[in-house]
Amino acid sequence: MSDEPRPDHPPRTAAVIPAAGRGVRLGPGAPKALRSLGGTPMLIHAVRAMAQSRAVSLVVVVAPPDGATEVKNLLAEHALPGDAPGSGWAGADLLVVPGGDTRQESVSRGLDALPDWVTDVLVHDAARPLVPVETVDSVIEAVRDGAPAVVPAMPLADTVKEVEPAPDGAPEPVVATPERSRLRAVQTPQGFDRDTLVRAHREVRVGGEGATDDAGMVERLGVPVVLVPGHEEAFKVTRPLDLVLAEAVLARRRATDGY
Template sequence: MSDNSENPRSGAAGRTAAVIPAAGRGVRLGPGTPKALRPLGGTPMLIHAIRALTQARAVSLVVVVAPPDGTEEVRAALYAHPLPDDAVEVLVVAGGENRQESVRLGLAALPDTVDVVLVHDAARPLVPVELVDAVAAAVRGGRPAVVPALPVPDTVKEVKPGEGGEPEPVVATPDRSRLRAVQTPQGFDRATLAEAHQRLADEPGEGATDDAGMVERLGAPVVLVPGHQEAFKVTRPLDLVLAEAVLARRRATDGF
């Protein structure tokens, strides 16, 4: 029998849980099924994301935040695509009107034994398990907020928004070497993330779309770790084509 003190899931030093906000409708992928439940290789994207998180050594609980009227639909997808018998527990809770509120509701569903939280986009179904564990390990190492990221390959222009379809004037060209494209899962000390959501809950607007950005506004340090090319976000139809190709390669080479 193995020593539980060496198992990241044992709870000896606190538990790590993942929250998946999946309450969005994803209109850019077209009408119909909510984006998180769009099929990828015959399996909903959300199920792929859940599998990656439950296979990570660090994660002991996954909370899926479903559309307010879609919890049964998500539970049905889990029933139709069962996880391995040794998979960690998965809870499904109802989300809110925007991503920020959904993450807050996911945090509220976590037991007190959880002290590290990973927040992961359902629309990043092919995130490698190794990246999940790397983010969790960096938080365990004492960082209050950890974000996986990749260098930006293209030159980026800052513009003044145009009106009525007019060309947009360029106002600056940021130094590309200092820019990074962030991914998920983003990892946090639970107390830090909970404070950010509590303090910024009543701000006007449509809510934050980046939890690390909320932590930055508290003045807490946020660090980046290397991301992964396959942790890309499926937002538009062409992204879904790429995801299908990556999944087909994995199945052919790894038996995924």
């Protein structure tokens, strides 16, 4: 992307959904984003969640490196009546690009694919298929109000212990007990001013868990990050029990909301 200033124009939002991971904690089988939830791949639910926001103009799906064609076919297969054939859902255009070997590389490739008119960017986990549109809208609103980085988050219900990690399930010594009232569990979509996020991906290289959180990369630039309220249904489907809970939430939505 060029570093030259873009001409002034109304804010336009794109959502980048990295979906290139295998999701090994869910067990063997298809990549996590392609696992079925209520008879529909989780990725489709995640794309719909972004496209349902009237503020989102473009959804970029970052596919497995060798799976872009499969993902394009999947999106076409699951388009709903009223979706623009071959281009978008619910008024949002769709774009599929191949991902990289790491999440950071995949998000970077999604950013590289954005057209010049995009001013702010959401990054959303495909494994959070049930995030309500109200949460998406609140993140976008906070970015457009001037916050360079915005994260939806929930208070913690459990006390958290900091430990000295031990291998193979051995007892782990407790190092500290952080004050729970000051802790939050972060969710997605995380929202950013486009230039801020591009700079973070250009200048920050993070290994391990830090690379799974784009807001953490922005923090390393010294740029402020703010939180907005998350939602209990925006949980991440990581383990088999999460999938059971997601099925229950989806069944309730279909029974009460016609989802």
